Amino acid sequence: MRYLPLSDADRSAMLDTIGVAHVDELFRDVPEEARLDGPIRDLPLHASELQVERHLSALARKNVPAGEVPFFLGCGAYKHHVPASVDHLIQRGEFLTAYTPYQPEIAQGTLQVLFEFQSQVARLMGCEVANASMYDGSTACWEAIGMARRISRKAKTLISSGLHPHYVSVCKTMAKFTGDTLETAAPELSPTTDLDDLAARIDGETSAVVVQYPDILGRVADLQPLADAAHAKGALLIVVVTEPVALGLLKSPGEMGADIVVGEGQSIGVGLNFGGPYVGLFACREKHIRQMPGRIAGETIDADGKRGFVLTLSTREQHIRREKATSNICTNSGLCALAFSIHMTLLGEKGLRQLAELNHARARVAADKLAAIPGVRLVNDLFFNEFTLELPVEARPAVHRMVERGVLGGVSLGRLYPDEASLSNGLVVAVTETATDEDIDALAKALTEAVK
């Protein structure tokens, strides 16, 4: 077995040192009747690298990679080009095979990366501080609601109809167990967001308002009036960003008055990975730092006075506070945070702005072309790189008809909202820098055929 260094001679010598004749004597605490007498029978035996590779490659070939077809899916996960050096660097053993930095003297690499990541995320979101990452955007969103409850001491949260429905589901699942009240609704196929309506509904019982920017249909709107309305009633504004590239072009939620900004960082450096692992982003105002969940790296000095970094404010962490902890989260998404940070360093401010401009320009080209298809209506003219079309037919089957033409043409709202008949003709189309003119033409052609 290639991963096991002990030889039979080693094993014998070690058993002698321990003073037992057979390894099974070390398992003597396991009751006889619970012990398996040999390898589990209906499972295969060990395999060579070649055999494993052959088997898994065959499975991989049954999927259609995004890079091989005209590809326009978004809704919380986006296809972007990741520079080659990102994946090379995250595979360095010192990053890949290190663990939680419990011993900071020999984990300065990880800790400095996290400190740099936090600084990048805070600036991108327009906030003062950020944590070292969460599992993903949806779990970060729920943690933000919990944090707002701890700050406001109120338990009613208004959730915008533009929040990703899976994020809403995650929050609803958790709220069942915590006693939070969540007010939610499905979106309408309209260019107008529900921000004004939300602002009007805030009352003295409201802990927080949650909005997505750009929202699930790709709509963008000024958040400042909603922030002002929330603050006037003692509520917090939580903003969710599932496409961080947008913040290279658009005003950050922080500068529009958001108190907590969370999001999904997958767009930068991470890749699609069929939904995970991703990287949750979490930023907030400095005054709330001690209520922020998850890990945080902080700056300090060592015994020689040299600058160094440690995990800090860990009294929030479950491992200290046990049943009094504010969250049971134990880990972060360190390696994905590293990928995010490397990609962001390569981009820099200039590259991020250029990337954002390119995304918007490509999406504009596609939107104009698709809106010209007979019977197809562009729902929102204000968008970053993702917009919604209303088709003359149900979008779900249309998506499958486009697959038959070799095009992954978007996400149908029927898949995201199976119970909302009014949304069944909606198709959300994401267009990134990876879409060529030929790809956009192929999409237009496939969609034209699919809606006939």
Place this chain on the structure above:
Amino acid sequence: MTINQSGWKPTTPVAGATDTGTVTGNRALMLEEALIFEIGDTQTTGVDIAPADKSTGGIASLLRSDPIGLPGLSEPETVRHYTRLSRQNYAIDLGLFPLGSCTMKHNPRLNEKMARLPGFADIHPLAPRETVQGALELINELAFWLIDLTGMHGVAMSPKAGAHGELCGILCIRAALEARGDARSVVLVPESAHGTNPATAAFAGYKVENIPATPEGRVDLEALKARLGPDVAAVMITNPNTCGLFEPDMKAISDAVHAAGGFVYCDGANFNAIVGKVRPGDLGVDAMHINLHKTFSTPHGGGGPGSGPVVLSEALSPFAPLPYTARTADGVVHLIEEEQADAFAEEHFGGKLQSFGRMTAFHGQMGMFTRALSYILSHGADGLKQVAEDAVLNANYILRSLEDVLDAPFAHSGPCMHEALFSDKGFADGVSTLDLAKALIDEGFHPMTMYFPLVVHGAMLVEPTETESKAALDQFIMALRSVAERCKEGDESLKSAPHHAPRRRLDETLAARKPVVAWKEPVPAAAEAPTPSEVGDR
């Protein structure tokens, strides 16, 4: 906002660098590295992006007008920055990483290669199902292994980490109890449990009560039985437990809990010790999370991403979060998503779907599933059994090779499982477990888990894993013996260890008292630009 207006650059001598005898602060291969905010600027980029049409139409009013303050570096500078930083990390690739309860084993590179196949890495979670059949098959195949290795009925694949899996299991239990109209309020947790266990139970709305341990470091069965009653929803047990011992009464515990109408949650953090040897399902466990990043070797990545699928008994399977997998009577394992869930439940559970909901936006940690399956197929049923045996053998070898110099509180009660537990008993006054750990750093090892479990004073929990050679263990034993002797003698130099790491002991109190968690523009002093060593004094 511009970056680094003060103008400090690593091109100026480092104040206080004289202790290294170099103006740069570098020590040969030990290279200092400034922050990206100190070496980059907002006009540098390491990517070439095609020019774009800049007309922004309707969104003009929402455009950023102020600078963001994100530094960029060219590609060569970027590669150097992160490569230099990487060298300040200890890692499994460098040596033994014996953190108890963390199972820091070798990460096979085949797994990395497989996870990067475009057919797995470059597919979208909402892709039409006909374009991702291979991915669903892979999840099914891994699920089949996890169910078979644990002797359970179903598995929830979506939890993103161990603690997330714990939460999933406890929420399944809560949903099952609610479905039968049984409001129970208490979860029992042993004193030696991972801190996440009580945190999880409390989050799910339960009152947490401790179960005492016997002097042998195991659950006190009689005390547990005495506490069981109609208010106890579940018992959360870690088996093998955090003292590195198997709970021999596990079946009796499960039977007692079931008889009292409760459920048994098992924390699977230590599954590596028994994989292929014992099936938790045979011991009466109802739910157990499996840390793919421990037992099945998906890399820890400096702290995540993890992956924590939860295997479930027949009683709990219907309540699992979506999407989930379950084996039907014909032996086939199915992946069930929202759309088929009701029909499937009707057919196989004889009723409506009772899933408690969704735990994460998508299906879970696909990248980890691929790595874990690659690892499992490589070992096969025979190899996994050997994994458990070698892991336990290595831990016992360490225990017996050191019990004459370090106090091993439970060594008298027999063999340990996959990890050896020591205490600080016998150390000279003023010498602590922390001092021993810092001295081990100088010897070229990552220290073991310290001060956990809480039931042992100055605990040191050593988990070598099966991927260490005898030579590596012997060197570690030699180093630990030497350090332990120094701790007993009260060697003064221990207090200032480590001496040879990239940094000496770091001031954690300062970090918490005056948190600096994001880079801020240093305020330039009138006379001279600040140096990195002054930055900490801000």
